[in-house]
Amino acid sequence: MVFKCKVLISLFFFTSIVAQCLIAQERVIIKLDGGMTPVLNENFGTHKYNQIITTGKDSSSISKIYDLKNRLISQTKEKYNEELGYNEAIISSYDTLQNLISSEIKNVDNGSFVRVYLDEEKVVTRLEFTKGESNGENYKLYMGKSETPIAIGPTNPMDPSPSFEQEEFFKFLSQTLQYPSQARSERETGTAIVAIEVNKNGEVISYHCENEDSIHPSLSKEAIRVIKKFDPQFNPAYGIFGEPVAGTFKIPIRFKLS
Incomplete structure (x- = not known):
């Protein structure tokens, strides 16, 4: 009887500990598409990444993103x-061999960050982004340990930079974009993320919808049509060694029914 009581008491404490752990941490798994956004409609394709978010009782969180081969793509630890x-x-962030390729410290509240890029565990590039009420958004790109930036501006220099004005594009968009009849009749809405591939000479080589798995096909098709018609021009992106490289510029096109 004594032995039985000890077993029951042990089981009680073990169960209590497990229950406390479950209460202390919440784990959520989210399917992501090619644009790293949640898959909302699986009728248009399969997901490409898995995001696992673990939240602690102190509101801290750890987010890990894996590809479908279970390779870690990125890890984010957030706390106050x-x-x-x-x-x-x-x-x-990691490459497919699980080597660390970049590390970033970010102010989640205003978006400012400092990010370093590594090659064989050595820092080769540093990208800083600041966001303030007085000076707006500003990027600075540094090589190695240098304190003199090679690029300064309102757009990320490690992405292709547009040589057109935002106002010009928005005006064209308002005059040209049409809501596809099929999507309208089916009450389909959403945001098409159009990825524009730009080579190292600044030339556009292709367009595709990065989240086509999560949006109605007619919406992604219309978004690409309009952007192609606008014929955007770009300057090439900077690579981690300061050289011009191919890159991707993304434009979100939102479709909303009134």
């Missing part, structure tokens, strides 16, 4: 920084 007074994230 009491000393600095804002929510902070530490973001690590």
